[in-house]
Amino acid sequence: MRSQASQVVLHVEQLTRTYAGAEHPAINAISFTLNRGECLGLVGESGCGKSTLARCLLRIEDADYGSIQLGGQDIARLNGRRLRPHRRKIQIVFQNPSAALNPKLTIGASLIDPYEQLGRDAKLTHFTYTSKEAYIRQLLEAVELPSELANRYPHELSGGQRQRVTIARAIGIEPDVVVLDEPTASLDVISQGAILQLLTDLRISLGLSYVFISHDLAAVHRMSQRIIVMQSGQIVDQFGADALFAEERHPYTKELISIF
Numbered sequence: 001m002r003s004q005a006s007q008v009v010l011h012v013e014q015l016t017r018t019y020a021g022a023e024h025p026a027i028n029a030i031s032f033t034l035n036r037g038e039c040l041g042l043v044g045e046s047g048c049g050k051s052t053l054a055r056c057l058l059r060i061e062d063a064d065y066g067s068i069q070l071g072g073q074d075i076a077r078l079n080g081r082r083l084r085p086h087r088r089k090i091q092i093v094f095q096n097p098s099a100a101l102n103p104k105l106t107i108g109a110s111l112i113d114p115y116e117q118l119g120r121d122a123k124l125t126h127f128t129y130t131s132k133e134a135y136i137r138q139l140l141e142a143v144e145l146p147s148e149l150a151n152r153y154p155h156e157l158s159g160g161q162r163q164r165v166t167i168a169r170a171i172g173i174e175p176d177v178v179v180l181d182e183p184t185a186s187l188d189v190i191s192q193g194a195i196l197q198l199l200t201d202l203r204i205s206l207g208l209s210y211v212f213i214s215h216d217l218a219a220v221h222r223m224s225q226r227i228i229v230m231q232s233g234q235i236v237d238q239f240g241a242d243a244l245f246a247e248e249r250h251p252y253t254k255e256l257i258s259i260f
């Protein structure tokens with residue numbers, strides 16, 4: 001029997017996307033696997049294609065070529081009603097929580113929304129839905145926020161609190177994969193550390209699997225068990241996090257380490 005840690009939850013193969021009029025693909029033949037319970041770090045400088053990859057994985061954008069195996073099904077070419085049952089399985093936390101939350105919805109309403117849109121048919125194992133209020137309370141508790149915040153609006157929260165809410169929204173429907181796209185980029189240093197710690201705690205306690213995208217090698221190293229380095233849309237290096245400083249690293253990885 002395969003151990004839980006070696007179960008592949010996401011298998012991406014040859015994913016390629018070229019924007020109209022661009023000379024080079026924004027992402028070029030990207031392939032990787034993500035195991036259950038693992039954080040896979042994806043690092044590279046601005047413009048290397050990290051967010052394009054995130055949008056393609058979420059099917060916000062279509063890749064031109066390649067496959068995205070999620071739970072054994074290639075979702076890269078599914079659309080409309082055929083894609084819908086798979087949407088719950090992959091969720092994203094964006095870098096700017098202010099843009100990700102509807103300013104007209106209370107925090108409670110924002111938290112319930114993914115469940116109502118995508119989660120009703122899901123078998124939840126960590127959270128239980130007995131009533132809206134009870135479900136919202138559990139989610140706020142999971143991200144260490146007081147339940148009183150449920151009645152507030154996003155502008156009445158700090159940036160760090162808002163990001164906790166977007167994390168709760170992403171994990172509340174228990175996806176197989178959470179893509180974290182620079183989740184701390186808009187926060188101050190203290191909040192950054194607290195959010196990274198919360199994400200690690202949640203990964204361990206809920207068995208979550210992350211693709212953690214960042215230009216910040218130190219944060220990626222702190223969070224991840226394996227690291228992929230991207231340059232100009234391509235993967236140039238990948239290794240276990242404990243081999244970051246090994247001699248055989250790609251020259252570009254060494255360059256990133258030098259500005260670590």
Ligand SMILES: Nc1ncnc2c1ncn2[C@@H]1O[C@H](COP(=O)(O)OP(=O)(O)OP(=O)(O)O)[C@@H](O)[C@H]1O
Pocket residue numbers: 019020022026044045046047048049050051052053215
């Ligand atoms: N909607 C778009 N239309 C055309 N080109 C785009 C679009 N989005 C991104 N690009 C181009 O694709 C390449 C990759 O951009 P992308 O935003 O994925 O990189 P990134 O690594 O996420 O950068 P950053 O860290 O600055 O967000 C860049 O050359 C960018 O200019």
